[in-house]
Amino acid sequence: MAGKTLFDKVWDAHVVEEIPGGPSVLYIDKHLVHEVTSPQAFAGIDARGMKVFRPENTVATPDHNVPTVDQHLTIHDELSRFQVNKLTENCENHGVPLYGLNHPYQGIVHVIGPELGITQPGMTIVCGDSHTSTHGAFGSVAFGIGTSEVEMVLTTQCILQPKPKKMRINVEGELRKGVTAKDIILYIISKISASGGTGYFIEYAGSAIRGLSMEGRMTICNMSIESGARGGLIAPDATTYEYIRGREFAPKGKEFDEAVSRWEQLKTDEGAVFDREITYDAADISPMITYGTNPGMGAKIEARIPTEADIEASGQNSFRKSLKYMGFEAGIPLEGIPVDFVFVGSCTNGRIEDLRTFASFVKGKKKADHVTAWIVPGSKQVEKQAIEEGIDRALKESGFELRQPGCSACLAMNDDKIPEGKLAVSTSNRNFEGRQGPGARTMLASPLTAAAVAVTGKVTDPSALIN
Amino acid sequence: MAIEKVNTIVSTAVPLSIENVDTDQIIPARFLKATTREGFGENLFRDWRYDKAGATREDFVLNQDAYSGTILVAGKNFGSGSSREHAAWAIYDYGFRVVVSSFFADIFKNNSLNNGLLPVQVSEEFLQKLFTTIEGDPSTEILVSLPDQVIRISGTDIEESFEINPYKKECLLNGYTDIDYLISIKDKIEAYEMHRN
Numbered sequence: 218m219a220g221k222t223l224f225d226k227v228w229d230a231h232v233v234e235e236i237p238g239g240p241s242v243l244y245i246d247k248h249l250v251h252e253v254t255s256p257q258a259f260a261g262i263d264a265r266g267m268k269v270f271r272p273e274n275t276v277a278t279p280d281h282n283v284p285t286v287d288q289h290l291t292i293h294d295e296l297s298r299f300q301v302n303k304l305t306e307n308c309e310n311h312g313v314p315l316y317g318l319n320h321p322y323q324g325i326v327h328v329i330g331p332e333l334g335i336t337q338p339g340m341t342i343v344c345g346d347s348h349t350s351t352h353g354a355f356g357s358v359a360f361g362i363g364t365s366e367v368e369m370v371l372t373t374q375c376i377l378q379p380k381p382k383k384m385r386i387n388v389e390g391e392l393r394k395g396v397t398a399k400d401i402i403l404y405i406i407s408k409i410s411a412s413g414g415t416g417y418f419i420e421y422a423g424s425a426i427r428g429l430s431m432e433g434r435m436t437i438c439n440m441s442i443e444s445g446a447r448g449g450l451i452a453p454d455a456t457t458y459e460y461i462r463g464r465e466f467a468p469k470g471k472e473f474d475e476a477v478s479r480w481e482q483l484k485t486d487e488g489a490v491f492d493r494e495i496t497y498d499a500a501d502i503s504p505m506i507t508y509g510t511n512p513g514m515g516a517k518i519e520a521r522i523p524t525e526a527d528i529e530a531s532g533q534n535s536f537r538k539s540l541k542y543m544g545f546e547a548g549i550p551l552e553g554i555p556v557d558f559v560f561v562g563s564c565t566n567g568r569i570e571d572l573r574t575f576a577s578f579v580k581g582k583k584k585a586d587h588v589t590a591w592i593v594p595g596s597k598q599v600e601k602q603a604i605e606e607g608i609d610r611a612l613k614e615s616g617f618e619l620r621q622p623g624c625s626a627c628l629a630m631n632d633d634k635i636p637e638g639k640l641a642v643s644t645s646n647r648n649f650e651g652r653q654g655p656g657a658r659t660m661l662a663s664p665l666t667a668a669a670v671a672v673t674g675k676v677t678d679p680s681a682l683i684n
Numbered sequence: 685m686a687i688e689k690v691n692t693i694v695s696t697a698v699p700l701s702i703e704n705v706d707t708d709q710i711i712p713a714r715f716l717k718a719t720t721r722e723g724f725g726e727n728l729f730r731d732w733r734y735d736k737a738g739a740t741r742e743d744f745v746l747n748q749d750a751y752s753g754t755i756l757v758a759g760k761n762f763g764s765g766s767s768r769e770h771a772a773w774a775i776y777d778y779g780f781r782v783v784v785s786s787f788f789a790d791i792f793k794n795n796s797l798n799n800g801l802l803p804v805q806v807s808e809e810f811l812q813k814l815f816t817t818i819e820g821d822p823s824t825e826i827l828v829s830l831p832d833q834v835i836r837i838s839g840t841d842i843e844e845s846f847e848i849n850p851y852k853k854e855c856l857l858n859g860y861t862d863i864d865y866l867i868s869i870k871d872k873i874e875a876y877e878m879h880r881n
Contacts, residue, residue, distance in 0.1 A: 233876040234869065239851025242869065244876055254768065256719035261863075282717065296717035303719050347767040347791060363769035363795035364721075365863070373866040375873055379849060381790075411704055412761040415790055445764060447790055511704050511764070531760065531808065535703040628713040628766075637736065647765060649708040651731050 220486020222383050223452050224418050227358040227483065231341045233375060240377040246340040248370045249326045250277035250313065252304040253630070254345030258368035259307040269311040271374045276335060277308050278316040280325045282630050285593050285620040288318055297631065311371075322465075324596020324622045327351040327564035331435065332598050334464025338453040338480040343370060348564045348646065350441040353450035354434035355457055356483045358418070360448040381447050382416050382492040385485070387423035390499035395680025397574070398433030399566060399644065399663035401425065402440040403505035403515040405497070411513035414446030417493065420485060421451050425499035431460040432570035439565045440646050443512035452484040504678050506551055507648045507661040509539040514648070516551060518666065518678040524548045542650050543658050544638075551676050554660075558641035559590040559671040560653070561664055562620075563627035566644035567595030569602050571664040572619075576608045578668035578679070584616035585674030591633060592617055593625040617671070629654045642670045687800035690856040692829045693782055694838060696753035699818045700745055705758055706765035707792065711774040713766075724770050725777030750822040754781040757814050757826075761785075763792025772796045782828050784835065786811040797852050798862060804828060804835055810844045813837075830856060 221229075233242040255277070262269065269275060282297040292298035301318065308315035316322040322329055327348055330336040336352045342359035343349060345367040352359035366376045388401055406413075419441050426437065434451050441449030458477050461467045468476045503517040516522065524547040528536045540547055545554075561567070561575050572594060584590055592612060594600040600622055603609055609619040626633040627645035629652070635641045637656030644667050648659040660676070669679035715727040732744045740747050756775065762785040763771060772795040775783065783801065786808040796803045806814070817824050817837055825838035830853065836843035848856075855861065866873070 230880075233873055236851050239849055242866065242873075244873070253716050257721050257769075260720065281713075300717050300719060345767060345769075347765065361767035361791055363767055363772070363791060363798060365769060365795065365798035365861075369863045369866055372863060373870060373873055374877075375866050377851075377862045377866070378794075411764060412787060412789070415761070415787065442765075445761070445789055511706065532703060534701070535759070538702065628708075630713045630716065647706075647708065649706045649765060651712055652708050655712070655714075655731055655736060 220489040222485045222489045222491065223356060223420055223450060223483055224358060224383055227339055227341065227356070228380060236377070240379045242375050243341060243378050244375055245343050245370050246274060247330070247335060247342045248275045249330055249342065249344035249349065250275060250367070251281055251326050251344070251346065252279045252300045253281045254364050255307065255367055256300065256303050257364050258371055259311070261368040262371050267372055269313055269371045272312040272314070274374060275313045275371070276316070277304060277313050278323050278326055278329060279304055279318055281624045281628065283318055283623040284631050285623050285625050285633055288621045294631070321597050321601070324598065325564045325567060325624055327439065328567060328595030328599065331355065331431070332464065332596060334461055334467030337461060337467070337476070338457060338483050343376065347442040348439050350446070350448040351435050351439040351564055353438035353441065353448050354431060356450055356453035356480065358448065358450065361442065381418045383420070384414065384417040384446070384493040384495070385420045385422055385491045387496040388421070388425040388499050389423040389496060390425060392425055392499045392502065393680070395504050395665060395678070395683055396502050397663045397665055398429050398436040400502055400505045402437045403507065403512070403661060404502045406440065406444045406513050407505065407515035408497070409444050409495070411443060411511040412445040414441060414444030417446050419446045419449040421449055423496070426451060427454065430570060431456060432568045435568065436565055440512065443646055453480045504663065504666050504680055506642070506666060506676060508543065508545060508551060509536070510542055510648055510650050512646065512648060512661060514539060515661070518551050518676060521548055521550050522546070552678060554676040555640070556588060556642050556670050556675055557639040558635050559588055559667050560593070560626045560641055560643040560645060561667050562591070562593030562595065562625050563645035564595065564624070565646040566664050567593060567599065569599050571644065572599065572603050572608050573606070574664045575668045576611045578665060578683070579615040579617065579672055580611050582615055582672045584671055588671055588674050590617050590671050591620060591626055593620045594622045596622050626653050628652060629657070642667050642676070687859050687861055689859040690781070690800055690802050690830050692827065692831065693754060694825055694827045695755050696751070696823060697755035697757050697814070697818050697826045698745055698751045698753060699815050700756060700758040701815050703759035704761045704764055707763055707768050707771040708765055710763070710771040711768065716768060716770055721773050723777065724774035725779065728774040728778045754779055755784060755826050755828065756780045756782070757784045757811070757818065759785065760787045760808065762788050764789040767791045769795040769799070772799045772801050776801045784811070784814065797856065800856060800859070802828065802830060802856065804846045806835060806844050806846060813842065
């Protein structure tokens, strides 16, 4: 018999029922909830006169809409305040655990799940947010859902889902100097395109992936959706277990050891079949940046923006529209493009390792005068740790300031909007038109590249500037 | 929430020949602060329909009087990006009942089906034929039959069949929702929980 993939093992263990010719009824272990995609779902459950079915398997936090300064004050934006208050009210009515604003565990939902030990291997995890794929870094099946599905999970702890196809992407070999997890995933998406993963769940494997920290693995899985994939996952290993050990909601003592022996089974069997498999050589990957308006439009920083001749015919309209929006000429070198804003944060790169990377690069250097930089920790825990490690002081000495946690300029629902026409180098996940504010222009890159850009004030390959 | 039944739609169509239309374009994040499902149509494609001063952009297809109807025909990879169901709500609220493309993002497709908005996936070739025909004559009517799983340029034999999961087809034809189904099998869900503990 052919072996099973990691994805199959986790998915199959959660199927309550298969509907003939239809989707599977999939049981959800952990449901993460935030203020933007949940109010209509709670309204639906209230209209039925029902209660949340398994509040103990649910956890909520406000993140999309929260300010990143003066969080102790009332939120001044009326609609944001109403939405955040609505989350509190809904959680109270339904007994759902909530880490509200100013709670020591508040933060971006995909940052707090892992750091609190809520995210564990072998689980099914959903959230009304496409970057739920982040949690796949632990060998869980995690994906984003719509609000109707949020209502289904609140009401029954299940959703109906067609089983996706399976893809494996192997990255083998040693990464070059200055190349980080973010560069790996931007490279992959530039190869398979912003729709190449649609219909698939991706397993990332290979020695370069195994060599990454949990933070790096989360960055990779986080951006799976930017290739169109429902999610991505990585088999758990000793790095995973060491990360989980001792965290607030992780199993403790003997239970932890038992859990590890179960988690050790969570890997793709020899001979398991994937619908598609791709292997990349880690040595081919350079520091990457995007130049267009979808995450598939990425290139090596040392390269030039492609020309129309490089683009297939059906995509040329969109390519022209994209460059027009960005204000870039086709064929120009990326290095040296002047940058106005730098944003470090988000569920992609707002973890402690990202802040450490940024801070250690800028140490002893100064922020370029014309650059406005927003450095936003992913959670209260990340903020606390950054302060304990002296990262906030180091940033201040170089002309940077640490803000308070939230999604911030990644989607600009709060006040952190890049002004119209301004160009931002951002560690977040989407460079769509207007994503970081109406008319804002975004280039996606790693925290290391963001640090180099913040210091030079222009698009810069960091690899030449590090030892 | 119940959904409207879907059966056969005959309508003129609006051609949006842009690829990779993401959900941030369909409904920008700053309009996601509502706590109800209604009213999102007003801000559908907000930054393509209006300039920053709020003036109508005449070059955008939704603002051109020649085009109208309940069918939106869009370029490849429609609905990519954020999982916001507000995108499906906005399209529905604006008045569309069908979206045709050669490729849909997965979450958007699920969200559409859960709201009675029918995503019709056609070949790239057929899609280009639709664009050419509609742009050539905006009064062209398109027929979409869910029971027959066929999309046709009315009055011609230019047609293509489309796929839909049989369960989802049944739901749309009858106005059934997933949540009603899940509630109806709650005993099975509880049995599953018992069994795995």
